Amino acid sequence: MAKKYKKIVGNMLIAQSGGPTVVINQSLIGAVMEARKHKQIQKIFGALHGIKGILGEDLIDLGRESLETLKAVAATPSSALGSVRKKPTKEDCQKIFEKLQKYNVRYFFYIGGNDSAETAHIINEEAKEADYELHCFHIPKTVDNDLRENDHTPGFASSAKFVAQAFMGDDLDNAALPGVKINVIMGRHAGFLTAASALARTYPGAGPHLIYLPERAFDVTQFAAQVQAQYKKYGRCVVAVSEGIVDAAGTPIAAAYTKEVDSHGNVQLSGTGILGDFLVGLIKQKTDISRVRADTFGYLQRSFPGVVSENDAKEAFAVGREAVKCAVGADIDGSIAIRRKKGAKYQVYFERVPLCNVAKETRHMPDNFIAKNGCDVTKAFLNYAAPIVGKLPKIGRFKRVKAKK
Amino acid sequence: MAKKYKKIVGNMLIAQSGGPTVVINQSLIGAVMEARKHKQIQKIFGALHGIKGILGEDLIDLGRESLETLKAVAATPSSALGSVRKKPTKEDCQKIFEKLQKYNVRYFFYIGGNDSAETAHIINEEAKEADYELHCFHIPKTVDNDLRENDHTPGFASSAKFVAQAFMGDDLDNAALPGVKINVIMGRHAGFLTAASALARTYPGAGPHLIYLPERAFDVTQFAAQVQAQYKKYGRCVVAVSEGIVDAAGTPIAAAYTKEVDSHGNVQLSGTGILGDFLVGLIKQKTDISRVRADTFGYLQRSFPGVVSENDAKEAFAVGREAVKCAVGADIDGSIAIRRKKGAKYQVYFERVPLCNVAKETRHMPDNFIAKNGCDVTKAFLNYAAPIVGKLPKIGRFKRVKAKK
Numbered sequence: 109m110a111k112k113y114k115k116i117v118g119n120m121l122i123a124q125s126g127g128p129t130v131v132i133n134q135s136l137i138g139a140v141m142e143a144r145k146h147k148q149i150q151k152i153f154g155a156l157h158g159i160k161g162i163l164g165e166d167l168i169d170l171g172r173e174s175l176e177t178l179k180a181v182a183a184t185p186s187s188a189l190g191s192v193r194k195k196p197t198k199e200d201c202q203k204i205f206e207k208l209q210k211y212n213v214r215y216f217f218y219i220g221g222n223d224s225a226e227t228a229h230i231i232n233e234e235a236k237e238a239d240y241e242l243h244c245f246h247i248p249k250t251v252d253n254d255l256r257e258n259d260h261t262p263g264f265a266s267s268a269k270f271v272a273q274a275f276m277g278d279d280l281d282n283a284a285l286p287g288v289k290i291n292v293i294m295g296r297h298a299g300f301l302t303a304a305s306a307l308a309r310t311y312p313g314a315g316p317h318l319i320y321l322p323e324r325a326f327d328v329t330q331f332a333a334q335v336q337a338q339y340k341k342y343g344r345c346v347v348a349v350s351e352g353i354v355d356a357a358g359t360p361i362a363a364a365y366t367k368e369v370d371s372h373g374n375v376q377l378s379g380t381g382i383l384g385d386f387l388v389g390l391i392k393q394k395t396d397i398s399r400v401r402a403d404t405f406g407y408l409q410r411s412f413p414g415v416v417s418e419n420d421a422k423e424a425f426a427v428g429r430e431a432v433k434c435a436v437g438a439d440i441d442g443s444i445a446i447r448r449k450k451g452a453k454y455q456v457y458f459e460r461v462p463l464c465n466v467a468k469e470t471r472h473m474p475d476n477f478i479a480k481n482g483c484d485v486t487k488a489f490l491n492y493a494a495p496i497v498g499k500l501p502k503i504g505r506f507k508r509v510k511a512k513k
Numbered sequence: 514m515a516k517k518y519k520k521i522v523g524n525m526l527i528a529q530s531g532g533p534t535v536v537i538n539q540s541l542i543g544a545v546m547e548a549r550k551h552k553q554i555q556k557i558f559g560a561l562h563g564i565k566g567i568l569g570e571d572l573i574d575l576g577r578e579s580l581e582t583l584k585a586v587a588a589t590p591s592s593a594l595g596s597v598r599k600k601p602t603k604e605d606c607q608k609i610f611e612k613l614q615k616y617n618v619r620y621f622f623y624i625g626g627n628d629s630a631e632t633a634h635i636i637n638e639e640a641k642e643a644d645y646e647l648h649c650f651h652i653p654k655t656v657d658n659d660l661r662e663n664d665h666t667p668g669f670a671s672s673a674k675f676v677a678q679a680f681m682g683d684d685l686d687n688a689a690l691p692g693v694k695i696n697v698i699m700g701r702h703a704g705f706l707t708a709a710s711a712l713a714r715t716y717p718g719a720g721p722h723l724i725y726l727p728e729r730a731f732d733v734t735q736f737a738a739q740v741q742a743q744y745k746k747y748g749r750c751v752v753a754v755s756e757g758i759v760d761a762a763g764t765p766i767a768a769a770y771t772k773e774v775d776s777h778g779n780v781q782l783s784g785t786g787i788l789g790d791f792l793v794g795l796i797k798q799k800t801d802i803s804r805v806r807a808d809t810f811g812y813l814q815r816s817f818p819g820v821v822s823e824n825d826a827k828e829a830f831a832v833g834r835e836a837v838k839c840a841v842g843a844d845i846d847g848s849i850a851i852r853r854k855k856g857a858k859y860q861v862y863f864e865r866v867p868l869c870n871v872a873k874e875t876r877h878m879p880d881n882f883i884a885k886n887g888c889d890v891t892k893a894f895l896n897y898a899a900p901i902v903g904k905l906p907k908i909g910r911f912k913r914v915k916a917k918k
Contacts, residue, residue, distance in 0.1 A: 127690070417818065
């Protein structure tokens with residue numbers, strides 16, 4: 109258990125990090141609105157572009173924003189404070205800590221994924237070492253749904269909804285003009301978002317007919333044969349592929365075709381159509397199917413306004429609020445995890461967990477979510493994902509009674 | 514003027530052709546529901562996959578579908594009868610005409626773009642030659658908005674809404690993690706859909722910062738310099754590029770990188786990320802900007818359920834209804850064009866125009882819609898497009914008052 113502290117009076121600083129989501133501002137505003145209720149929090153600083161804004165003292169006064177603005181920002185996609193992918197060095201963290209002291213920051217909140225949890229963890233350790241009372245919290249966010257300790261993470265459900273809706277439409281497009289259609293979905297190491305494509309199946313024979321996840325080795329020869337088999341069965345084939353698919357040796361399929369890496373050492377997977385085009389080439393080479401297309405859903409998955417899961421928006425707001433509640437209570441540090449209550453009805457609760465439990469490492473799709481053939485999901489996954497994602501559009505189809513002359 | 518005919522009693526056949534849209538079924542159901550009101554229309558056949566279904570006698574009985582199904586199908590994206598890209602030969606048209614006679618079809622409706630209008634036109638000429646009374650109508654559809662005679666075409670406004678919303682989100686994503694972001698938009702010869710990205714600009718400095726249309730020659734060296742200039746000004750740059758951009762000689766920029774053509778002789782532009790990746794390479798090569806990404810919006814632009822312009826859905830239904838009204842009236846053939854009333858308030862009316870006026874040729878963006886610098890749109894275009902597209906999501910932004918220590 110973390111050491112218990114008194115309610116120290118001081119300023120708050122909040123920042124956003126990593127890839128944006130459509131609900132990351134809900135978490136920001138959830139925290140800010142909760143903070144406004146507590147006297148021990150004096151000024152509320154927003155750092156622009158994460159730790160970069162702290163290092164450069166590029167701070168804005170969130171106490172000066174109207175309630176109307178806060179509400180409008182909450183409902184707006186992408187990080188309103190700006191974001192960053194920079195991973196702080198040991199010296200960076202020391203400098204960040206100096207800045208926090210300079211601005212008398214006693215309440216620090218960092219919204220992001222596991223890389224961001226790690227950053228918060230390092231800064232927190234600095235503060236501990238210096239015996240400086242810093243209430244330091246990570247607020248979860250990631251469309252990849254790959255944070256440990258969490259049943260699911262804010263941002264995932266809305267992106268999953270986008271992916272599911274996109275597949276609903278694209279499957280009907282493919283049914284109208286048959287062929288092979290490959291859609292490349294975000295998710296570097298975890299297949300949750302790609303798996304969500306399965307929610308699009310609302311009638312017998314609906315796509316996606318094949319789903320490839322980073323959790324299972326991708327075999328190019330098998331891939332062509334599997335597509336061929338589905339094409340033979342349905343006269344068409346819709347495929348969901350994670351951008352992060354790897355071969356048996358664990359090498360990303362996309363890696364040979366792109367070189368760009370960020371400062372976390374991650375290969376660039378989004379913002380390019382190269383994996384999809386490579387897979388199209390494979391199918392054309394190894395089968396006699398002529399109409400083969402690929403789309404890479406890209407950044408739309410994490411930024412499209414108007415396609416938001418209601419649960420996701422509420423929960424994203426709640427984790428921000430809960431982080432502040434914990435911080436102004438007796439807790440010194442942690443991350444807010446979303447847990448699911450047992451029972452038929454979908455309900456969640458929130459729990460503070462140690463920063464190091466969430467930092468750095470990635471949660472993967474559990475085995476019981478992945479079909480035995482390695483290219484589909486199970487009913488267990490659908491039961492898991494459907495209530496989080498919520499309502500999807502209805503699809504109407506003709507009975508198609510054959511006409512008589 | 515077309516010859517006037519009596520109200521002949523017989524069957525109706527309707528089919529869908531070309532790339533699907535999210536409202537193409539509105540037109541289908543608009544026609545079917547109107548047809549049900551008229552006694553001279555007996556059976557209502559739907560041909561599966563356009564002329565392919567006529568040639569193969571793959572017809573369904575639309576009289577056997579419930580009102581509930583019709584309403585559900587109307588609200589569902591993509592061609593519910595299936596589509597086709599096949600261009601009929603002279604012999605095909607003769608065979609199609611034989612099939613229409615065999616099924617006693619006197620009312621024929623073909624929903625599609627200019628290629629489809631051409632098909633209807635050819636079949637119509639066959640009927641005339643044989644002195645067979647066929648009420649033959651084209652019902653307009655195209656996300657490209659490139660049909661002559663029309664103020665705008667059903668399908669365009671919903672796709673434009675998708676593009677505008679996508680850019681709203683992606684612009685905020687780019688503001689959060691600055692760099693150059695290139696988005697490739699559908700539109701083979703007409704830039705309307707790419708131009709619609711400009712509707713995403715809701716605050717000073719908002720992207721897209723550059724818009725490249727097929728109506729203006731694309732210069733690779735100028736492109737890099739223009740991106741560099743915007744990047745210098747804003748610290749970032751969001752670019753909208755039509756998939757159909759051409760060089761000064763009229764050669765599509767994408768043409769050297771892809772070989773697939775359909776039976777209308779069109780190069781494959783959608784379903785590949787190759788143009789976007791090529792443009793990213795250009796910027797990386799010619800500037801020192803490191804974060805450069807491209808997304809190709811692909812088929813989502815024409816198939817995404819739930820992002821529908823209200824006007825578009827209504828008008829798409831209306832053109833189907835109007836076509837049947839004309840056909841059961843005294844008109845023998847034509848296409849239904851959407852015209853806009855003059856005046857401050859957005860209002861449209863429908864007019865029957867000759868098939869040959871719509872067939873084959875493409876309407877382009879008029880000069881007064883394109884900025885003088887060739888890489889933006891004008892206020893006249895925004896005034897034209899905004900009322901058709903309708904309501905877009907609201908964007909909330911902080912005032913960003915600098916914090917004091």
